[in-house]
Amino acid sequence: MKKFITIIVCKILRWIGKILGKGSSLPGKIALKICPDILERVTLPPYIIAVTGSNGKTSTVEMIAHILTENGKKVAWNKEGSNQIEGVTTLVLNSATLGGKVKADILLIESDERFARYTFRYIKPTHYVITNLYRDQLTRNGHPNWVYEALKDSIYPGVQLILNADDPLVSCFAEENQKVIWFGAERLEQDTEEFCGIYHDGKYCPHCKSLMEYRCFHYDHIGHYSCTGCDFKRQEAEYKITKADLREGVITVNSEHEIHLQLKSLYNIYNILAAFTVASLVGIKEEKIAKSINGFVAKNGRVVTFTLGNRKGTLLTSKHENSISYNQSIRIAAACEEGCEVLIIVDAVSRKYFTSDVSWLWDIYFEGLNRENIKSVLLAGTYCNDLAVRFSFTGIPEEKLQVLETVEQAVEVLNNDKKEEIYVITCFSDKDKFLQRVVR
């Protein structure tokens, strides 16, 4: 009876919440108050797929949901992206019958790295994807190893781990777990033999602290590594990107499936590959997966094109406090051969919490913008002076830099007849301050 009431209450609250445009975590929160063990009382589907990692969780989950749904599976998933235990509870109860049976073939959960251990105590994934562990929101997360320790507690015996072979820290999760499927990229055309970036988190072996050797770097410390002191090394991937043609914007998976990229960058390739792997493990044929991914248009608005007067531009949503995310955006701007102007905005560090810490600016490889084709760089927002300090050490000539206190001023400066495309690099917390002043 308690189960029945809890489910009813959760469904009604969610229904009201949707009308009022509220988020999805409150109904679950109340459900857990009424019946703390409600998640143990419901009947879950045979497949429970969880996705976590620093970057790309939402994109990966959206893609998996798209592939599976298009291929006839009924998927229950957290579309709103609320990824802590309350949001997951709302999802589960809202997808359940009043008798407590989840009406889906597959439950698909995006999970916050730090809270996975609480959520999965009740809902144990059958398949668990970990995409990457980067320096991300360190003002909350401490550092990647701190997150690693928290995530380790969320891995229960018997789960099928699906891990990124190219990320040394992620591959450590395999240690005591025998059931691992690896995904990764083979040596790619644009790989480098030398490390390129500010900090090298793969320099030393996570186990024995000896120097690691890299046969190639895809970007930052992601690549093919092996330890010079013990037997720790990158594992051979079962699902792999065998070719990446960024001029054409096409990657090849497992030597035969071509997938077209929405953005000609490595930005999304691991999300695609992780989704491909999961869908294949659930039993979808590889040809069908590739077809679904090719027809998929991401709705999350990470990349927005706009016009400002006669000028064209692209806003690349990057994550503040996440240097790898910024580095990816910088690469895209740097690859613009026709020449471009770049605007970087740091106005609020986070939309969810307060901090004025800008240490992370020093981890970003802004030096990548020191190129002929980058005609100028505008630095704007509350923390424009901190940006200016950081840029004074990039080697970019001072006459190419302009520091502006507000986004409004930056828009005014850019609103002219120049021919170059504009690239805007900023975060969720700041992007609307720009987009509301241009035509989308």
Place this chain on the structure above:
Amino acid sequence: MKILHLYHDVMNLYGEYGNMVLLTQVLNTCGIETELILQPLTQRPDFSEVDFIYMGAGTEENQKVVLSALSEAKEELKDYIFKGGYGLWTGNSFEILGKLLVDCEGKEWKGLEVFSYTVRQQKKSRLTGDAILTSEGLKEPAVGFINKCSYIEGVSQPCFRVLMGMGNEKEGKTEGIRYENFTGTHLTGPMLVKNPYFLLKLVSDLVKKERNEELSQEERQALLTGVLAKETAAYEVTLRELRKRMEK
């Protein structure tokens, strides 16, 4: 002037290299030639003939690796600090200079015993937050961010008073350590970049060491409006934002 950046490749979690980039630039502006020695984990440190030692924050695991590595050079390091050697250790790096360090699993590690404090780490929650810290030798407060998992008991000479943020001890109102010319603080990342006035005091001390007289008032002013102009503007904004936050 020889500046040693200890274990720059592992004690580097929050962009600490920025401190050395700026410090050497400002010293050069003051007419002091600098040699920046970037010491990797794979090399044994040499403190002889060094004028300044810097170390930044690392993972708890790497902190222990560094502790073990430095144990070999323990006496030399003690000697350096006790004889008035200059240094700045930020983040969790200065924790290893105490008597005892108890890690997240309860394991006890013998410290380098330069100082007599005890460090207790825990893994329940990460201790993070913005900070405003004041110090007697400094007219303007220091600003920054603290990111740690420990509390320290038994610091006899703290460096700062806490205006906003966390101190050495739980609920404590003092932060870091200060011994003659050596400073330890949990402020992380490029704290010298964020704090031009703190940096200026340090530069002034190092200038005095080199040529026996401090920076004059005019020289300080010239640095603040010249090479440190952007840093000073950024500092004012951060202090303003943090004060606003404090009042809330």
